Amino acid sequence: QSVVTQPPSASGTPGQRVSISCSGRNSNIRGYSVNWYQQLPGAAPKLLIYSNNQRPSGVPDRFSGSKSGTSASLAISGLQSEDEADYYCAAWDDTLNGYVFGTGTKVTVL
Amino acid sequence: QMQLQESGPGLVKPSQTLSLTCTVSGDSITRGGYYWNWIRQHPGRGLEWIGNIYYSGSTYYNSSLKSRVTMSVDTSKSQFSLKLSSVTAADTAVYYCAREVISETGNWFDPWGQGTLVTVSS
Numbered sequence: 001q002s003v004v005t006q007p008p009s010a011s012g013t014p015g016q017r018v019s020i021s022c023s024g025r026n027s028n029i030r031g032y033s034v035n036w037y038q039q040l041p042g043a044a045p046k047l048l049i050y051s052n053n054q055r056p057s058g059v060p061d062r063f064s065g066s067k068s069g070t071s072a073s074l075a076i077s078g079l080q081s082e083d084e085a086d087y088y089c090a091a092w093d094d095t096l097n098g099y100v101f102g103t104g105t106k107v108t109v110l
Numbered sequence: 111q112m113q114l115q116e117s118g119p120g121l122v123k124p125s126q127t128l129s130l131t132c133t134v135s136g137d138s139i140t141r142g143g144y145y146w147n148w149i150r151q152h153p154g155r156g157l158e159w160i161g162n163i164y165y166s167g168s169t170y171y172n173s174s175l176k177s178r179v180t181m182s183v184d185t186s187k188s189q190f191s192l193k194l195s196s197v198t199a200a201d202t203a204v205y206y207c208a209r210e211v212i213s214e215t216g217n218w219f220d221p222w223g224q225g226t227l228v229t230v231s232s
Binding site for chain 2: 002032033035037043044045046047050051052054056088090092096097098099100101102103104
């Protein structure tokens with residue numbers, strides 16, 4: 001059983017806003033920054049958000065991240081068809097002494 | 111632009127040792143401020159962190175795999191490697207190498223290699 005959980009799926013129509021939650025513990029999300037990764041079908045994961053809410057260059061500002069307490073969230077505004085992918089949150093866990101990934105959320109554009 | 115490329119056998123027999131290498135190009139593996147990581151993804155499943163290594167050779171492993179994992183680095187070849195011993199079918203996965211950026215605000219994995227599928231089967 002993963003220590004960081006995400007909803008298995010989320011969906012929206014083009015242009016809509018979709019939000020993905022990432023629920024963790026005091027040992028991970030509360031104490032450490034959260035990163036988000038996007039995995040397009042058949043591809044390797046790619047950094048989407050780092051340090052809770054920072055976007056790497058090249059990532060559209062439609063993607064935003066936030067964190068509060070033991071939870072984090074990723075929001076996609078103005079959903080586009082190319083946003084169909086799996087999304088994973090990740091953080092360090094000081095009980096496990098290692099990185100933990102969320103269970104992943106599959107985003108579908110209807 | 112930095113790139114990472116995994117290489118190694120795609121098929122390993124049960125009880126044997128899985129060996130993979132990640133070749134780093136576009137920047138120096140000895141540049142400070144980075145760890146070098148292995149992460150795997152079981153078919154149709156989520157991501158699992160295996161461990162990391164610094165260019166000096168210091169390592170940090172996932173406690174659940176620690177007894178079977180060995181990582182090493184060859185700075186002359188800009189490569190780092192993973193060995194996973196006593197493999198079973200449960201080790202069948204896509205294995206990714208990734209650079210971990212160390213910063214004051216936290217660390218993150220960027221970039222990632224394209225991944226390589228390793229199947230454990232007789």
